Amino acid sequence: MANVTTPIKAEARDLNFFYSNGARALKGISMPLYENKITALIGPSGCGKSTFLRCFNRMHDLYPGNKYQGQIVMHPDNTNVLDAGVDPIEVRMRISMVFQKPNPFPKSIYENVAYGLRVRGENNKRIMDDKVEEALKGAALWNEVKDRLHDLAFNLSGGQQQRLCIARALATDPEIMLFDEPTSALDPIATANIEELMVELRSKLTILVVTHNMQQAARVSDYTAYMYLGELIEYNDTDKIFTTPSRKETEDYITGKFG
Numbered sequence: 001m002a003n004v005t006t007p008i009k010a011e012a013r014d015l016n017f018f019y020s021n022g023a024r025a026l027k028g029i030s031m032p033l034y035e036n037k038i039t040a041l042i043g044p045s046g047c048g049k050s051t052f053l054r055c056f057n058r059m060h061d062l063y064p065g066n067k068y069q070g071q072i073v074m075h076p077d078n079t080n081v082l083d084a085g086v087d088p089i090e091v092r093m094r095i096s097m098v099f100q101k102p103n104p105f106p107k108s109i110y111e112n113v114a115y116g117l118r119v120r121g122e123n124n125k126r127i128m129d130d131k132v133e134e135a136l137k138g139a140a141l142w143n144e145v146k147d148r149l150h151d152l153a154f155n156l157s158g159g160q161q162q163r164l165c166i167a168r169a170l171a172t173d174p175e176i177m178l179f180d181e182p183t184s185a186l187d188p189i190a191t192a193n194i195e196e197l198m199v200e201l202r203s204k205l206t207i208l209v210v211t212h213n214m215q216q217a218a219r220v221s222d223y224t225a226y227m228y229l230g231e232l233i234e235y236n237d238t239d240k241i242f243t244t245p246s247r248k249e250t251e252d253y254i255t256g257k258f259g
């Protein structure tokens, strides 16, 4: 089981989620995210992985009628990010997200990365330049784009665009990064680059990743959660989940007998 000396960065406590049509997509999920670790969410299509991930940065607030119940508590400050009194924009600075398909804004490479800083009110050019460079370096993209920072982001390859989205997410110094199937639109080389990058980023922040790819979960994550029909069926060290899962449902899924 998880190493008790590793601090917890955030934890879901008895989390339920209801879409505006009344569908209950999450059922009483309690789970930690250990600091500077990668946690993978696996499970068959429709089990609630993306729904769970999106609770962490209040993405569901964008659609009226969606309802959270329970808590997602961040440490060490004990902020419940789902509390109505907590500003979702501030939450998204602390917990940023990288989507399945690279989704740069129709702006320059520089402006994509600077975006969150501008939202935050930063307008000092030197500070901005330094932050943009640092984020692009953090996303292993700087060397490829440093001479064309003012080109349109759409001119980059798919893998570069995804690293740009990671740089954009990094620029506001998030404590947690959420990745929703970040490599499913990428070729094997770009996929390997993103996986390597996630492992590097782990030393700076905490990562939660949804993946359909068992090998990817096994390669990059420290902890794995198996979900089914909105419930958390099993959570443990990734090695344990992939070698000796305690639940038959988990074993059936990871061995391809189901799902």
Ligand SMILES: Nc1ncnc2c1ncn2[C@@H]1O[C@H](COP(=O)(O)OP(=O)(O)OP(=O)(O)O)[C@@H](O)[C@H]1O
Binding pocket: 019, 020, 021, 023, 025, 043, 044, 045, 046, 047, 048, 049, 050, 051, 052
């Ligand atoms: N906007 C929505 N309104 C109502 N129900 C939704 C909505 N989005 C998702 N659902 C339902 O919530 C459940 C969980 O969906 P979710 O997208 O979280 O699953 P998932 O495990 O991420 O699936 P996949 O692996 O296919 O992306 C599903 O039953 C889905 O049909």
